[in-house]
Amino acid sequence: MTLNIQTVITTPYEGQKPGTSGLRKKVKVFTQTNYTENFVQCILDANGAALNGSTLVVGGDGRFYCKDAAELIIRMCAANGVSKLLVGQNGILSTPAVSSLIRHNKALGGIVLTASHNPGGPDNDFGIKFNCENGGPAPDAFTNNIYQLSTAIKDYKIIKELQIDISNIGVNNYTIGGKTFVVEVIDSVANYVRHMKEIFDFAKLREYVSGKSTGKPLKMRIDSMNGVTGAYVREIFLNSLGAAENCVVHTIPLPDFGGLHPDPNLTYAKDLVETVANGDYDIGAAFDGDGDRNMIIGSKAFFVTPSDSLAVIAHYLNCIPYFQKNGIQGFARSMPTASAVDLVGKKLGKEVFEVPTGWKYFGNLMDAGRLCLCGEESFGTGSNHIREKDGIWAVLAWLSVMQHTGKSIEDILKNHWSIYGRNYFTRYDYEECELEPCNEMMSTMEKNITIASFIGKVYTRGDKSYKVKVADNFSYTDPVDKSIANKQGLRIVFEDGSRIVMRLSGTGSSGATVRLYIDSYERDNVLGKASEMLKPLIDIALEISELPKFTGRNAPTVIT
Numbered sequence: 001m002t003l004n005i006q007t008v009i010t011t012p013y014e015g016q017k018p019g020t021s022g023l024r025k026k027v028k029v030f031t032q033t034n035y036t037e038n039f040v041q042c043i044l045d046a047n048g049a050a051l052n053g054s055t056l057v058v059g060g061d062g063r064f065y066c067k068d069a070a071e072l073i074i075r076m077c078a079a080n081g082v083s084k085l086l087v088g089q090n091g092i093l094s095t096p097a098v099s100s101l102i103r104h105n106k107a108l109g110g111i112v113l114t115a116s117h118n119p120g121g122p123d124n125d126f127g128i129k130f131n132c133e134n135g136g137p138a139p140d141a142f143t144n145n146i147y148q149l150s151t152a153i154k155d156y157k158i159i160k161e162l163q164i165d166i167s168n169i170g171v172n173n174y175t176i177g178g179k180t181f182v183v184e185v186i187d188s189v190a191n192y193v194r195h196m197k198e199i200f201d202f203a204k205l206r207e208y209v210s211g212k213s214t215g216k217p218l219k220m221r222i223d224s225m226n227g228v229t230g231a232y233v234r235e236i237f238l239n240s241l242g243a244a245e246n247c248v249v250h251t252i253p254l255p256d257f258g259g260l261h262p263d264p265n266l267t268y269a270k271d272l273v274e275t276v277a278n279g280d281y282d283i284g285a286a287f288d289g290d291g292d293r294n295m296i297i298g299s300k301a302f303f304v305t306p307s308d309s310l311a312v313i314a315h316y317l318n319c320i321p322y323f324q325k326n327g328i329q330g331f332a333r334s335m336p337t338a339s340a341v342d343l344v345g346k347k348l349g350k351e352v353f354e355v356p357t358g359w360k361y362f363g364n365l366m367d368a369g370r371l372c373l374c375g376e377e378s379f380g381t382g383s384n385h386i387r388e389k390d391g392i393w394a395v396l397a398w399l400s401v402m403q404h405t406g407k408s409i410e411d412i413l414k415n416h417w418s419i420y421g422r423n424y425f426t427r428y429d430y431e432e433c434e435l436e437p438c439n440e441m442m443s444t445m446e447k448n449i450t451i452a453s454f455i456g457k458v459y460t461r462g463d464k465s466y467k468v469k470v471a472d473n474f475s476y477t478d479p480v481d482k483s484i485a486n487k488q489g490l491r492i493v494f495e496d497g498s499r500i501v502m503r504l505s506g507t508g509s510s511g512a513t514v515r516l517y518i519d520s521y522e523r524d525n526v527l528g529k530a531s532e533m534l535k536p537l538i539d540i541a542l543e544i545s546e547l548p549k550f551t552g553r554n555a556p557t558v559i560t
């Protein structure tokens, strides 16, 4: 059959502006006539001449509309001069797997089909994001270009009659305008599993997990929350590490995540937390829909904050073969993340970077060889093995630390705090608020905290007093390319290093989500109850921001 390129006339849609991590909207928005087509065409166009003859990776978390979108993207890439696509079987690839594939195949980039931790299904969210040739999310300049193109788009190109079945692994060749177009449907997990085996000592971990080196099998509960990690988890933890079948749950990726909200935190991973609290597990872990986030809990559901998780991994990084081989460069965290890792960096004499929220800000530092480990308080942990955060990698890192120390998770943390002191941390989320009052709240607060007389102000609650040292709207200059990201969140830093941070989410699909972050450092009082230790600063934050007045909310939707 001759394959003809069709040019379809279209008109712009408003709001195709990628957020913290791609464009996320309701499925019903994406399935409007030409909506997805417009956005995909703008992604392709934003690559300019480099698109011609290029290789791209395509895949997503298996949520509703993922497979249809993958097939549509194949038909559009065929019409836009792309030479080769690597597509996960049935459109399935975790976000870390896409990043790994882009790097291993020296692809121009990848199109990731996910709304990450947002719920899936016909009435919920879908998302599309572009990752560049380093395997990381496209930087601001690139996504701004996509958005600009979307406001002026007049037509898109597609080959509607191109037949493709992405449920079968194999190579499909087509001839388009005299040139070959290849669609290689690949095993969704094989490359990623191979990559993990290069990084970690699987032989040692297998002896530890199976109990050969300790006398008793490790009791794990790994919860994929019906997201994309299910397939990866089975191959890695069951087949490669020899864990028992009942160590993994919810391992079938479902289009609606089985009704679960696939966000690994204490609220949405309730089943995991309750099961581990009531059982005799050594470790519990969960991931989000696309597999880049992780939550780690110890015996009896002892919670490891992501900020602490990052710091502990940093402290023990040398027990992982990848870092023995490649060395340890600097560490980094996003601005709202508690600064526990800074203390480890200081002790080890490493550079530590504070970047805005969003994984894309880590990429340049990694590419420049200045960063090897980083994380965000939002359950993101990862290294320079790829350019995305990586949930399964984080669990393998924790297993390596447990194996290396022979200690329980709780004891590892207590030991860590005794060395470095403890950053108590919490995040309050107020989801789906009205946008206007939230914008007003942020601008009022910014005005109030940036007047000169705010510095030095003292806030007292009970026997705790906090004196304001710095207050601003966080601005970041990338040390590598000198690009500037302004207005990245309101920040009040007190004399003792404690902090209040407030920002609006950039990943929600409707309304506004307010995030309030509290970070309180204690050198010696490290075994307190986090909720009690943080109460004074939370009250102060609510007073300064007047959040209840602006949002009409008296309690957050989610507390982490």
Ligand code: G1P
Residues within 6 Å of the ligand: 020, 021, 116, 334, 357, 358, 359, 376, 377, 378, 380, 504, 505, 506, 507, 508, 515
């Ligand atoms: C949230 C997290 C942020 C993370 C992003 C993508 O973004 O806060 O740390 O990088 O999801 O997973 P936000 O909704 O806060 O803009």
Ligand code: ZN
Residues within 6 Å of the ligand: 095, 115, 116, 117, 288, 289, 290, 291, 292, 293
């Ligand atoms: Zn995610």
